[in-house]
Every structure is written in C-alpha cells, then in structure tokens.
Amino acid sequence: xxxxxxxxxxxxxxxxxxxxxxxxxxxxxxxxxxxxxxxxxxxxxxxxxxxxxxxxxxxxxxxxxxxxxxxxxxxxxxxxxxxxxxxxxxxxxxxxxxxxxxxxxxxxxxxxxxxxxxxxxxxxxxxxxxxxxxxxxxxxxxxxxxxxxxxxxxxxxxxxxxxxxxxxxxxxxxxxxxxxxxxxxxxxxxxxxxxxxxxxxxxxxxxxxxxxxxxxxxxxxxxxxxxxxxxxxxxxxxxxxxxxxxxxxxxxxxxxxxxxxxxxxxxxxxxxxxxxxxxxxxxxxxxxxxxxxxxxxxxxxxxxxxxxxxxxxxxxxxxxxxxxxxxxxxxxxxxxxxxxxxxxxxxxxxxxxxxxxxxxxxxxxxxxxxxxxxxxxxxxxxxxxxxxxxxxxxxxxxxxxxxxxxxxxxxxxxxxxxxxxxxxxxxxxxxxxxxxxxxxxxxxxxxxxxxxxxxxxxxxxxxxxxxxxxxxxxxxxxxxxxxxxxxxxxxxxxxxxxxxxxxxxxxxxxxxxxxxxxxxxxxxxxxxx
Amino acid sequence: xxxxxxxxxxxxxxxxxxxxxxxxxxxxxxxxxxxxxxxxxxxxxxxxxxxxxxxxxxxxxxxxxxxxxxxxxxxxxxxxxxxxxxxxxxxxxxxxxxxxxxxxxxxxxxxxxxxxxxxxxxxxxxxxxxxxxxxxxxxxxxxxxxxxxxxxxxxxxxxxxxxxxxxxxxxxxxxxxxxxxxxxxxxxxxxxxxxxxxxxxxxxxxxxxxxxxxxxxxxxxxxxxxxxxxxxxxxxxxxxxxxxxxx
Numbered sequence: 001x002x003x004x005x006x007x008x009x010x011x012x013x014x015x016x017x018x019x020x021x022x023x024x025x026x027x028x029x030x031x032x033x034x035x036x037x038x039x040x041x042x043x044x045x046x047x048x049x050x051x052x053x054x055x056x057x058x059x060x061x062x063x064x065x066x067x068x069x070x071x072x073x074x075x076x077x078x079x080x081x082x083x084x085x086x087x088x089x090x091x092x093x094x095x096x097x098x099x100x101x102x103x104x105x106x107x108x109x110x111x112x113x114x115x116x117x118x119x120x121x122x123x124x125x126x127x128x129x130x131x132x133x134x135x136x137x138x139x140x141x142x143x144x145x146x147x148x149x150x151x152x153x154x155x156x157x158x159x160x161x162x163x164x165x166x167x168x169x170x171x172x173x174x175x176x177x178x179x180x181x182x183x184x185x186x187x188x189x190x191x192x193x194x195x196x197x198x199x200x201x202x203x204x205x206x207x208x209x210x211x212x213x214x215x216x217x218x219x220x221x222x223x224x225x226x227x228x229x230x231x232x233x234x235x236x237x238x239x240x241x242x243x244x245x246x247x248x249x250x251x252x253x254x255x256x257x258x259x260x261x262x263x264x265x266x267x268x269x270x271x272x273x274x275x276x277x278x279x280x281x282x283x284x285x286x287x288x289x290x291x292x293x294x295x296x297x298x299x300x301x302x303x304x305x306x307x308x309x310x311x312x313x314x315x316x317x318x319x320x321x322x323x324x325x326x327x328x329x330x331x332x333x334x335x336x337x338x339x340x341x342x343x344x345x346x347x348x349x350x351x352x353x354x355x356x357x358x359x360x361x362x363x364x365x366x367x368x369x370x371x372x373x374x375x376x377x378x379x380x381x382x383x384x385x386x387x388x389x390x391x392x393x394x395x396x397x398x399x400x401x402x403x404x405x406x407x408x409x410x411x412x413x414x415x416x417x418x419x420x421x422x423x424x425x426x427x428x429x430x431x432x433x434x435x436x437x438x439x440x441x442x443x444x445x446x447x448x449x450x451x452x453x454x455x456x457x458x459x460x461x462x463x464x465x466x467x468x469x470x471x472x473x474x475x476x477x478x479x480x481x482x483x484x485x486x487x488x489x490x491x492x493x494x495x496x497x498x499x500x501x502x503x504x505x506x507x508x509x510x511x512x513x514x515x516x517x518x519x520x521x522x523x524x525x526x527x528x529x
Numbered sequence: 530x531x532x533x534x535x536x537x538x539x540x541x542x543x544x545x546x547x548x549x550x551x552x553x554x555x556x557x558x559x560x561x562x563x564x565x566x567x568x569x570x571x572x573x574x575x576x577x578x579x580x581x582x583x584x585x586x587x588x589x590x591x592x593x594x595x596x597x598x599x600x601x602x603x604x605x606x607x608x609x610x611x612x613x614x615x616x617x618x619x620x621x622x623x624x625x626x627x628x629x630x631x632x633x634x635x636x637x638x639x640x641x642x643x644x645x646x647x648x649x650x651x652x653x654x655x656x657x658x659x660x661x662x663x664x665x666x667x668x669x670x671x672x673x674x675x676x677x678x679x680x681x682x683x684x685x686x687x688x689x690x691x692x693x694x695x696x697x698x699x700x701x702x703x704x705x706x707x708x709x710x711x712x713x714x715x716x717x718x719x720x721x722x723x724x725x726x727x728x729x730x731x732x733x734x735x736x737x738x739x740x741x742x743x744x745x746x747x748x749x750x751x752x753x754x755x756x757x758x759x760x761x762x763x764x765x766x767x768x769x770x771x772x773x774x775x776x
Contacts, residue, residue: 039566039630039631040566040629040630040631040633041626041627041630042625042626042627044626045626045627057583057584057593058583058584058627061583065564065579068564068565069564069566069579069580070564070565070566070567070630071565071566071567071568071633071634128565131562131563131564131565173562174562174564174578174579175562176578176582176587181582181587293592293593294592295592295593295594295657296593296594296595296706298593355593355595356593356594356595356706357595357622357623357710
C-alpha cells in the first residue's frame with residue numbers, strides 16, 4: 001500500500017473516530033516497524049503487551065546488542081535481507097485536547113479545545129549495519145508547537161517543522177565464556193537517558209503521549225524537573241557512552257554529554273533549536289543496576305546520576321530596563337556563553353514486570369535528588385538561594401490484556417526549596433516574567449502562570465486507557481490532573497485575567513488560578529507502519 | 530567533585546573508544562559471534578548463544594514460561610519444528626510473534642546444528658510451583674488417558690517419563706503454562722477444523738486460511754488436536770502441572 005494513500009485513509013478513519021494522532025517530538029517512544037521487519041518479531045515480542053516504548057527482556061537484549069539481531073542487509077550489501085522490506089518506518093499521530101480553563105483570553109487561550117488534527121509525523125531508519133553496529137535514527141516533523149499550548153491555547157502552527165529526534169548509533173558485542181555472559185558496547189546519541197532499556201528514565205517512560213498536555217509544557221516554575229529527568233537536554237546534546245551487562249544481572253554505564261552546535265557531530269543535533277533547551281557543558285551520566293528474572297517476573301533496581309554544569313535557564317529575562325529597582329540584563333537564550341549553574345543529580349529507580357500472555361503488567365518508579373548551584377548572573381541581580389534542592393518522583397503502573405486493551409496510571413511531581421528567582425516565573429513566547437508574592441520583580445513578557453510563593457512543589461496524576469485493534473494502531477484517551485502546582489493546592493497561581501500590570505508592576509491576583517486550571521484531557525491515535 | 534567528574538568522564542570516553550577499537554580490529558569475529566540470522570556461515574551453536582539464549586536460556590532452560598525449555602529435547606522434534614516455523618506451517622500465535630522471524634532464513638545445516646545443540650543439553654529440572662492436587666490428577670491422565678472422550682494414555686507416545694521419541698516431543702520438566710497453552714492451541718485447531726462447519730462453508734476451502742495453509746498449530750502436532758479436544762480445561766491444566774514436575 002502506498003504510504004500516502006495509507007495516511008489519507010487513516011486520517012479519514014481517525015476523523016470518524018474523533019481520534020487523533022499525537023506526537024511528540026520528544027517522542028519518547030516508538031515501535032519501529034523497521035526493527036520488526038529486521039527481526040521478524042511482532043511488536044509484542046520486544047514491547048510489553050506490544051505497546052511501545054516499554055521493553056521486554058528480549059527488547060532490552062536487542063537494544064543492548066546494538067540493534068543487530070535479524071537479517072537486515074549490512075552496509076556492504078552482504079548476506080542480505082529481502083529488498084521488499086523498506087528501510088524506513090513512518091509514524092503518524094493525531095489528537096485532540098480539552099483544557100480545563102476555558103475562560104476567553106484565559107490561560108488556555110480563547111479556545112477550550114484544540115483542533116483535532118494530525119500533529120506529528122516521525123520517520124525512522126536504522127537497525128543492523130554490521131554484525132556489531134546498529135542504529136536507531138528518528139526524524140520528527142511537528143505541525144504545532146506544544147510549548148505554546150499553555151499560554152496561548154491551542155497550539156500555534158509550526159508548518160511541519162522537521163528536525164532530528166531520538167537518534168543513536170551503537171557498537172556492541174556479546175561474549176559467552178566460562179566467566180559468564182558478557183554484553184558490552186558503546187553508543188553515540190543525542191539525548192541523555194536515550195540509552196535506557198528499563199523505561200525508568202525520562203526519555204522512555206510512557207507519558208510520551210502526553211506531549212500536548214498543557215501542564216508539562218511552558219509551565220516554567222510551576223512544574224520544574226531535574227536537569228537529568230526534565231528532558232530539557234533533548235537532541236541538542238551529543239553523548240558518548242559505554243556499558244556492560246553481565247549475566248543479565250549486573251549493569252553499568254557511563255557517558256559524557258555536551259551541547260554541540262557545530263562540527264561533524266552536530267548532525268545529531270540538526271534542526272534542534274539551540275534556544276529551546278539548556279546548554280550543557282560536559283556532563284557525566286552514570287547508571288548501575290541489578291536485574292533478576294524468575295518465572296514470568298523480572299525486577300530491576302538501579303542508581304542513576306548526572307553531574308555537570310551548563311546554562312539551564314537561558315531565557316532572555318530583561319531588556320536592560322530596571323524593574324522594581326533591579327537592573328535587568330539580557331542574555332541570549334540557552335548558551336554556554338551565559339553564566340553557568342553546577343548540578344549534581346542522583347537517583348534510584350526500579351522496574352517490575354510480569355509478562356505471561358494474556359496478562360502484561362509493568363511498574364516503574366524513579367526518585368531523583370538534585371542540588372543545583374546558581375549564580376546571580378543566572379537568575380537576576382539577586383540569588384535567593386546559592387544552592388537549590390529539588391526531589392523529583394515518577395511512578396507508573398501499566399496493565400495490558402491480550403496485547404490489545406490497556407490501562408496506565410502515572411504519578412509525577414517534585415518537592416524542593418522555594419526560590420522566587422528560579423521558580424517564580426511565568427512565561428510565554430515573548431519572554432518571561434518573574435513574580436514575588438504576586439508582584440513582578442523581573443521580566444517584560446506577557447505573564448501567565450508562575451509560582452506565587454517561589455515553591456517548585458507539584459503533583460500530577462495521569463490515568464489513561466487505550467485500545468490496539470491491530471498492533472500498528474493505538475487509540476486512547478488520557479487525562480492529566482494537577483493537584484499541586486507552584487507549591488499550591490489552592491487558587492494562588494498568578495492569573496493574568498485578574499492581575500493588573502501598571503508600569504511593570506503587577507498588583508492584584510485575586511482570584512488566582514488553581515492547579516486544576518491546567519488539567520487536560522486528550523484523545524489520541526497513533527499509527528505506525 | 531569537578532575533578533572526580535572529569536576523571537570518570539575521561540575514563541568513560543577511553544573505555545568507549547577502546548571497545549570500538551577492539552571490535553573493529555577483529556575481522557574474524559563476525560561469524561563467531563554473529564546475530565545476523567541470514568548468514569549461512571554462522572554455526573547453529575553461535576545462534577544458540579547469540580540469539581536463542583535470550584528467551585530459551587544458554588543451556589536451553591528458559592526462565593519465563595512463555596518460552597519452552599529446549600534442553601534435552603529430542604533432536605528430531607526440534608528440527609521438525611524449526612522447519613515448520615521456517616515454512617510458516619506452524620501457526621500458533623507465539624510461533625508467529627517470535628519464531629517465524631528467527632527461523633525464516635535458517636539453513637538445513639543450521640537447523641541440524643541447533644537441534645543437536647539443544648538435544649545434548651542436560652535435562653531441565655523444573656522447580657516452579659505445581660498444584661499437588663492437579664499433579665495427582667494429571668499423572669492419572671498421563672498414564673491412563675481419558676478414554677471416555679477418546680483420549681489414550683499420553684505416555685503411550687511421549688514415553689512413561691515424558692522423554693519423547695523422535696518427532697514426538699519430550700515433555701518432562703516443561704513449563705506447565707506453556708503446555709497448557711499449547712493444548713489449547715490444539716483444541717482451537719480442532720474446533721476450527723471440525724466444529725464450525727457453518728463458518729467454514731463461507732470460506733473457499735473449509736479449514737484453511739487465506740494463504741491456503743490449514744488452521745492448525747502445525748502439521749507435526751495435528752494428531753494432538755483430537756487429544757486436546759478430549760480434555761477439559763482442568764484436565765489440560767492437570768496434565769501440564771504433572772509434566773512440569775517430571776524429571
């Protein structure tokens with residue numbers, strides 16, 4: 001079937017179902033039929049219940065041995081695979097969102113829902129290159145900018161801006177001898193945590209479909225994440241790592257990531273907006289883990305960490321004009337030329353899986369403790385705290401029946417110490433604005449959100465259900481509830497509709513917004529071929 | 530902290546580069562440790578280590594009962610099944626999900642080597658929990674059959690201790706869950722072929738699917754359709770539990 005015809009028909013079917021495709025440039029997950037073509041496996045062999053991105057033991061093995069298993073043609077054309085297996089796969093996603101706050105002109109714009117539409121398309125290639133080298137390469141084109149969802153509601157049109165997405169090249173080997181079973185290798189990729197095979201790290205948790213949820217996007221200061229788990233480094237860093245997996249039990253990994261904007265390696269960061277993600281200096285990423293299988297059960301417990309420096313904020317937060325007596329300085333968005341913060345992120349994570357058809361169950365938990373040393377140059381004329389601490393948590397539960405019917409429940413949030421300058425910021429696409437007890441202390445952009453008391457604490461719950469009538473199609477609905485944002489469970493989040501801006505000074509914020517104003521419901525469909 | 534980070538970072542890069550260099554410097558390594566399933570030069574033993582072991586275990590003893598134990602299985606049975614999987618005449622869901630892809634390009638020689646490899650592995654001792662009551666009931670069916678439903682004693686073909694013979698598989702120590710599901714696969718085949726004539730009459734050829742293949746788990750297992758049909762779910766579970774305990 002021609003792809004164009006397929007997509008056209010698929011779109012019609014989706015419209016009929018009011019399903020939507022979604023995507024995510026962070027597209028954190030993907031069943032790549034290209035791998036299925038190479039291995040001959042169905043999705044369910046490598047993914048829990050057939051639902052990407054969660055990997056089974058077999059999927060982990062496939063990735064750790066460098067995407068090499070199977071019979072794809074190598075780069076020299078030797079010992080080939082059938083030419084009727086296309087070396088590309090296409091993933092189309094569409095969705096429709098409903099926002100909780102529907103006031104005209106309000107935090108979600110004038111429209112309480114997004115338009116149902118195709119939102120992202122990804123193209124995959126990769127797989128077996130030689131017996132020891134394989135790749136996972138993804139490009140994604142996004143029709144809308146998810147970062148505008150919160151401030152301006154239903155997504156400004158990007159016109160299918162395309163760029164590189166999760167991409168990785170691995171070289172790996174597997175040796176069995178009297179001393180044991182050794183899998184080891186090295187990788188070059190463009191996102192911290194992309195190397196994860198236990199789905200506990202940010203890049204491969206299963207909330208990927210929530211990309212267009214209001215709350216996770218643009219809520220500067222309201223729902224902060226650690227540098228490691230924030231996904232903020234995606235695709236504008238390049239990392240070189242090495243790993244070892246012994247006896248399917250002990251795992252160790254170390255990698256170095258840094259921001260790359262030119263030179264040969266910048267092919268891995270192509271088209272990623274340099275000003276949209278933190279600029280990282282050399283950062284060390286490490287993991288250690290213990291894995292145990294018994295019967296249909298599998299348990300993993302591990303440590304993870306990221307240690308380094310960079311510019312984590314990057315916003316242009318001043319125009320040189322003094323506000324409230326504080327001189328405002330202009331910085332370029334996200335640049336290593338800006339003042340830098342130093343951070344240490346350390347955490348523990350775990351996975352449990354029960355896989356025995358027709359029941360597929362998985363649970364993942366993660367706790368990451370971050371200390372981040374700021375400087376006055378980073379956050380403004382004043383530093384509230386020289387060192388901030390943030391504890392981020394993640395927990396997910398997945399159950400899938402007969403690889404067709406599934407339900408998931410996610411819990412995500414953080415706790416940390418208050419800092420007006422780090423977290424008291426609202427943002428839009430013209431800049432950001434900093435609040436302190438409801439008053440602007442910095443910034444000249446329009447102003448939405450922002451923690452009123454400088455607290456980074458937040459909690460969210462995301463239940464979802466989905467149906468896969470066929471392994472290449474998933475239709476689902478998910479809801480994101482925010483029970484705490486910006487440190488409050490009440491209605492004290494700065495509300496642009498009730499705040500008054502006079503000469504750069506905001507007065508009045510009553511009533512403010514409550515966390516539930518950011519709740520989002522989403523219907524989605526994804527099709528991969 | 531910064532210095533420590535630097536030192537570890539440099540070590541990581543060095544290790545990464547070293548592993549690349551090592552792999553690149555060994556051109557003969559390919560066939561010895563290849564996971565390329567379309568290379569006639571790769572030995573069956575290599576596949577057993579590099580590919581099959583992920584699910585079936587290095588010694589043919591699997592951990593997750595989704596995957597059958599292959600250790601000490603009869604050589605003939607493994608070969609027959611690999612040929613059926615390669616030819617896609619074995620149609621049960623797990624065969625399609627996992628094994629069609631693995632087997633699709635195996636050569637006769639590789640199949641023979643794989644069969645030899647697993648048949649030579651020590652017999653599995655399955656210590657997973659088996660329901661004692663079901664074990665007793667299962668043993669009775671194993672030894673006496675379920676004659677009222679036309680099921681003869683299983684041991685008649687599979688051997689007194691489930692050791693198998695030629696293309697009749699060894700079942701001793703096999704995972705109960707796997708055995709139960711396979712019995713249900715046979716039963717489904719029976720029903721498709723024998724019970725649903727009304728549905729089949731709408732098909733061009735009764736009892737066949739689109740590609741002309743019969744709807745069954747595999748030709749080698751066709752004789753089991755009647756046996757599985759003659760056992761209740763509990764009886765299937767009982768036999769499966771019993772066999773798991775046999776050594």
